[in-house]
Amino acid sequence: MEEELKDIALDEQQEYVINMGPQHPSTHGVLRLVVSLKGEIVKNVQPHLGYIHRGIEKMCESITYPQIIHLTDRMDYLSAHINNEAVCLAVEKALDTEIPDRIKVIRTIMSELTRIQSHQLWWASFGMDLGGLTCFFYGLRDREKVLDIFEETCGGRMIVSYNCPGGLMYDIHPNFQKRVKDFIKYFRKIIPEYDQLLSGNVIFMERSKGIGRLSLEDAISYGVTGPSGRASGFSCDVRKHEPYSAYDRVKFNEVLRHDGDTYSRYMVRIDEMRESMNIIEQLIDNIPEGPYAVKMKPIIRLPEGEYYQRVETARGELGVFIISDGNKNPYRVKFRSPNFVNLGALNHISKDFKIADLVAIGGSLDLVIPDIDR
Amino acid sequence: MGIKGIKKEEFKDNESLELLKESGSNVLLTSIDDVINWGRKNSLWPLTFATSCCGIEMMAAGAPRHDFARFGMEVYRASPRQADVIVVAGTIVNKMAPVLKRLYDQMSEPKYVVAMGACAISGGPFFLNSYSVIKGVEHVIPVDVYVPGCPPRPEALLYGMLQLQRMIQTESIKSRKNRNLSHDSK
Numbered sequence: 013m014e015e016e017l018k019d020i021a022l023d024e025q026q027e028y029v030i031n032m033g034p035q036h037p038s039t040h041g042v043l044r045l046v047v048s049l050k051g052e053i054v055k056n057v058q059p060h061l062g063y064i065h066r067g068i069e070k071m072c073e074s075i076t077y078p079q080i081i082h083l084t085d086r087m088d089y090l091s092a093h094i095n096n097e098a099v100c101l102a103v104e105k106a107l108d109t110e111i112p113d114r115i116k117v118i119r120t121i122m123s124e125l126t127r128i129q130s131h132q133l134w135w136a137s138f139g140m141d142l143g144g145l146t147c148f149f150y151g152l153r154d155r156e157k158v159l160d161i162f163e164e165t166c167g168g169r170m171i172v173s174y175n176c177p178g179g180l181m182y183d184i185h186p187n188f189q190k191r192v193k194d195f196i197k198y199f200r201k202i203i204p205e206y207d208q209l210l211s212g213n214v215i216f217m218e219r220s221k222g223i224g225r226l227s228l229e230d231a232i233s234y235g236v237t238g239p240s241g242r243a244s245g246f247s248c249d250v251r252k253h254e255p256y257s258a259y260d261r262v263k264f265n266e267v268l269r270h271d272g273d274t275y276s277r278y279m280v281r282i283d284e285m286r287e288s289m290n291i292i293e294q295l296i297d298n299i300p301e302g303p304y305a306v307k308m309k310p311i312i313r314l315p316e317g318e319y320y321q322r323v324e325t326a327r328g329e330l331g332v333f334i335i336s337d338g339n340k341n342p343y344r345v346k347f348r349s350p351n352f353v354n355l356g357a358l359n360h361i362s363k364d365f366k367i368a369d370l371v372a373i374g375g376s377l378d379l380v381i382p383d384i385d386r
Numbered sequence: 387m388g389i390k391g392i393k394k395e396e397f398k399d400n401e402s403l404e405l406l407k408e409s410g411s412n413v414l415l416t417s418i419d420d421v422i423n424w425g426r427k428n429s430l431w432p433l434t435f436a437t438s439c440c441g442i443e444m445m446a447a448g449a450p451r452h453d454f455a456r457f458g459m460e461v462y463r464a465s466p467r468q469a470d471v472i473v474v475a476g477t478i479v480n481k482m483a484p485v486l487k488r489l490y491d492q493m494s495e496p497k498y499v500v501a502m503g504a505c506a507i508s509g510g511p512f513f514l515n516s517y518s519v520i521k522g523v524e525h526v527i528p529v530d531v532y533v534p535g536c537p538p539r540p541e542a543l544l545y546g547m548l549q550l551q552r553m554i555q556t557e558s559i560k561s562r563k564n565r566n567l568s569h570d571s572k
Contacts, residue, residue, distance in 0.1 A: 034485050037434045037464045041441070042482060063482045064437050071515045082511060089439035133442065152449030159446075169539065170442060382438045382477075 027055050034063045038141045038371045041381030043355075045370075052366050057359045065385040072345040077103050077312045078176055080345070085171045087347065088383035090130040091325040093122050096175035098332045101256055102321035103177040106314045106336065113258070114302035115179045117295050120258040121192065122162075122174060123323075124288040128199070129158040130326035131281045131288075134378045138278065139210055141375040142219055147210060154202055161191050177312055179305030192296050196289050203285060211282060220274040224361040224373035227272055234357040238328025238350050239280040240377050244272035250324040262294045274369075277376040311340050327351055327378055351383040419558045426470070426496060427551040428458040433469035435489065437476030440503035440537040444475045447540035459547060466492040471550065472527075473543070477505035479518045483526045490527040498554070500546055501529045504536040511536065 033044040042063035048056035068083050075083075077099070084095040097119055104111060132155040139147020159169045165185045166172040174181055210216050226236065231244035241248045249266040251259045267283040269276035314336035322331040328350025337343040354377050362373045436444055448454045448462065463469040466489045478486055490499070501523050504510025509521035523529060530553060533546035 034482065035435055035466075035489055037462075042437050042485075063479065063485070064477060065479055065481065065518055066477055066512050067516045067518050070517065071512070074515045086439055086511065089442060133445075137445075148445075149450050152446060153451065156446070156449070156451045171439060171537065 026050060032370075039374065039381070040137065040379055043379065043381050043384070045358075045374075047367065047370065049367060052368075054362050054365055054367055054370055057362055057370065059355055059358060061385050063385065064382050066382070068386045069345050069347065072342055074341060076340050077314070077342070080342075081176060082173055084347075085173055086382065087349065087386055088325060088327065088330070088351065088380050089171060090133060090380055091126050091327065091330075092171050093126040093174060094323055094325040095330060096173065097123060097257065098321055098323040098325075098330050100175045100177050101323065102319050102332045102334055103312065103314065105321060106317070106319045106334070107177075107308075107312070109178060109306055109308070111179070111306065112302040113300040115304060115306075116258040117299050118180060118184060118304070119175065120262070121292050121295050121299075122172075123257070124291050125158050125161060125192070127288050127326045128285050129155050131285050132158070134281060134326075135206060135210070138375045138378075141371050142216060144210065144213075144216070150202075150205065150209065154199060157195050157198065161188065161195060164188065164191065176305070178308035179303070181305075183304040184299075189296055189299070192292060196293060196296075199285075199289065203282070206282065211279065217275065219369070219372055220278060220376070223274045223365060223369050224376065225271070225273045226357060226361045228270075230357065230360060231272065234360065235353045236328070236357050237353065238325070238378075239267075239284060240277050240354050240357075241328065242267055243269045243276035243280045245270040248329065250322050250329050254322065256321075256323060258295060259291075262291050264291050274372050274376040281378070313338060313340050314342070322348070325350060327380065327383070328354060347386060349383045349386060351379050351381075355379060355384055415558065422559075423555050423557055426557075427554040429470075430457075430459050430498070430547065430551065430554075431461050431463050431468065431470050432459055433466055433472045433489070433493070434462045434464050435472055435475065437474075437478065437482065438505070440475035440506070443537045443540055444473055444502065444543060447543045452540040452544060454544070454547075457544070457547065457551065466490075467494060469493055470496065471498040471500060471547075473500045473502050474506040474523045474527075474529075475502045475537075477510070477512060478520045478523050478526065480520060481518075483520055486523070487526050496554075498530045498550055499523075499527055500531045500533060500543075500550060502533045502543060502546070503538055504534065507532050507534060 027048040027050050029046060029048050032047055033039040034042040044060040044063060046058040046060060047054055068087060071083060072080050080099050081096050084099050085092040088095055132151045136148045136151025162172055163169050165188050166174040226244045228245045231241045231246040237248045245268055247266060247268060252266045264287050267280050267287060269280055316336055316338045319334045320331060322329055330350055331348030333346040334342050335344040358377065362370045446452060454460055472490060472493065501507050505512060506523045509519050512519040513521060520526065531546045531550045533542050535542050
């Protein structure tokens, strides 16, 4: 490790190199950033990966399709439900299974709840990164209310494993609709509180406006998706462009901003929470009747071929690519994880900003490290 | 004497912990131990160390609903030099193991380790088939308390931390030395 650092230091003689991470509270996990500095100004950021590489893609090759669900949960644990959905949709697409409306609607509601709780946690930790500890308490207070809904229906708090190929593990709890409606009523009142606390805060705006600007061209060429891409004006919402589950029957706006700085990335997520609530409100009263799962074969074998399915997680576009050779195990599975791609833009957008801004920029990209390393 | 807010009757398992202490030591030593242990157990500061999903539940344990701070664990320290307990929250892979060992070495005595979640205990869901995951954090650093679950609920972590407090309560200056010796030889 030391020799490595020395090499970098020799290359750019005027600069000195510091190591951020792998154990650093604002890298949100075990990301290691080797930062070249000139005084306080960031000149180069080199992310080092692999500190949480668990070999999930390789593991998928030796387990069956329903078992993959439990590994995708642990990739991007904040959008666990959406990750599961991606695998399920890919398997269902390969088998040409017709999915009843009830399942589609419940999946959509669950996905949006997942998105809300993910953004809440992001809001909490982003505020904390910039020195506002109050955000942490407010954000996690409201997140527990979503987790309660998950717990009642799925049995798990965060890692739910509620989807399975062909439908859902169990039917929704009788209280589900009431609790979701209560939550939305409650959270509609809370979001202005978030705005008061952080969005309109002068110190916060000073630290986020104009910081880490990512232009539309760069966002497209780096492939930055999700709220970070949409903050640069890149219309990349998979829910809109390639609707899956029940997204084709709801009306919602794709939240777009055009500044591309840290503040727009922040505002996109805040607005997305509102949009998610709109989507849930349209669906929650008319969940169709029907079975909660389609009967699948006990051992699922996909026909030979290649299958790709993409979904919109809370962080961007997740793609699942499965190659099957006709066995009960996939031949190869590849995840196109949004965080890995978004991280690529970090060096570009944090150049020539202060090192304290690097924390803000990293926070605004909302990285989840196990999703990067898989 | 029970731990703050929890009656002794609720701890029916691990009876031997308190028995260990009762088996003979002089009055002076035990009184000093009592004072020291009281101080230690009521201000356990954890290190902000989270590798994966369990870290989120650890955050939730510090958040308003579950509120760690009731038991004196409110301050998460970013530097290992200021922390008393390292909660290993998440999977440890081969590349991370030397870093974890270094973090543990940097912590000042007395230090404790809580292995949180299935990954830290045994590799958990990555036990089979994974080529890079360390099968249990005890191969790297000595563990005091195991908290099972994938991920454990915040309540489970709280219970684990209370068990750790109870363990600290039975410590004596003498046994502490022995403990360090046994850990060094590992």
